Amino acid sequence: MPMKRLEVDALRVGMKFSKSLFDNNLNIVLPAGKVLDNSTLLNLKNRNIKYVETAGELVEIIEQDNKGGSKITTLQHSEKKSIIIDKDTAKYLDFYKESINSLNTLYNNYRNNKTIIPDEFQKLATRIVNTIMAEKRSEVFINIINIAGKGDYLANHTINTTILSVLLGQKLGYSLVKLVNLALAALVYDIGMVKIPAYILEKEDKLSQEEYNQVKTHPIYSYQIITKELNFPIEIARVGLEHHEKFDGSGYPRRLKGTELSDMSKIISIADTYEALTKDRVYREGKDGYDAMKLVLGEGSKKFDPEILKVFISMMSIYPVGSIVQLSSGAIAVVTSSDPVSPFRPTVKVIRDEFGDELEDGPIIRLSREKDIHIIKVIHSKQYSDELKSA
Incomplete structure (x- = not known):
């Protein structure tokens, strides 16, 4: 979607837009999803700014009434994925949201004030590792990643990549110290993205070659920030520099292999790629876990370390947690956990029986033990949501 121009005189306190508003120098004057307040609007007028530009839409207007209440007018509705949330997953939602908020604050402080606190990254890494290690069922964290809503893409993506990386590190037998270092590397590997102009990151049209070249500089920025400002060990900084390198030498910036x-770097590269494929971007919709896994497998040993990829597949299964599938019995089920020995036969929970009746507490089937039942196809979450609406 091309940038559109809005008159500042037409803006009103309480407006919220789907994408950031920019001034004529392409500086953000109102971040995406933030409500326009009186001080921001006055600042625009005091700076004699007549127009702002955005690639987004007005999605909400919050108006205050005379009694101190508020009236919210929603102008757009977004499609929600149909996701099953069990009680084991739900108890970690606060941890997940707090992790994203903490990282977002750290990134925004650096972006806006150039202040960076290494100890806060270390504390967050330790908290994430300790929380994951205290839970025996790793699939609850994969389910949390699947239900992640929209928000600041960089913070959401980074926390999700960190969680997947720590889970993969566990499967590879990493010690506690190595897991914390891995989490720390995952929290800062993409920090160089704060140096890329926001209008490029939010652009919905195809990037120009010059803009794409700017994006490709972020690993170098990450390396510089990690070594010179965070003063983290070189093994952490290498991840910032290498996370877009590929096993066959086709990546950037140095074409290492x-x-x-x-x-x-190899671990975080796989987690980063899979996670990015599953999330909505300004230029495309996110893919379901099954489709993302197919693409990762398609890259195979050319792009990723084959041994680490093999462990990732056993952890996620061909049908990642949260995938909606149709069984040979005619029932519809959601994948609740993977089976490392039989990646094509995960554990599922039936959500619609063979007669078409929706089940709130359907049976759980371990397909590796039920040889007469198998998955015949994947049902995309949007398709399933549409079927529920039309039922």
Whole structure:
């Protein structure tokens, strides 16, 4: 969607837009999803700014009434994915939201004030690792990633990548110290993105070659910030520099390959790629876990370390947690956990029986033990949501 121009005189306190508003120098004057307040509007007028530009839409107007209440007018509705949330997953939602908020605050402080606190990143990494290690069912964290709503993309994506990386590190037998270092690397590997102009990151049209080249500089920025400002060890900084390198040498910025890449870089590269594919971006809709896994598998040993990829597949299964599938019995089920021995036969929970009746507390089936039942196809979450609406 191209940028559109809005008159500042037409803006009203309480407006909220789906994308950021920019001044004529392409500086953000109102971040996406933030409500326009009186001080921001006055600041625009005092700076004699006549127009702002955005690639988004007005999605909400919050108006205050005379009694101190508020009236919210929603102008757009977004499609929600149909996701099953069990009680084990729900108890970690606060941890997940707090992690995103903490990281978002750290990134925004650096972006706006150039202040950065290394100890806060270390504390967050330790908290994430301790929380994950205290839970025996790793699938609850994968389910949390699947239900992640919209918000600041960088913070959401980074926390999700951190969680997947720690889970993968666990499967690879990493010690507690190595897991914390892995989490720390995952929290800062993409920090160089704060140096890329926001209008490029929010652009909905295809990037120009010059804009794409700017984006490709972020690993170098990450390396510089990690080494010179955070003063973290070189093994952490290498991940910032190497996370877009590929196992076959086709990546950037240095076209490293194979054993030239650190193991932490290889882990985070897989987690970063899978997670990015599943999330909505300004230029495309996110893919369901099954489709994202197919694409990752398609890259195979060319792009990723084959041994680490093999462990990732056993952890996620071909049908990642949260995938909606049709069984040979005619029932519809959601994948609740993977089976590392039989990645094509995960554990599922029936949500619609073979007669078409919706079930709130359907049976749980471990397909690796039920040889007469198998998955015949994946049902995309949007398709399932549409079927529920039309039922």
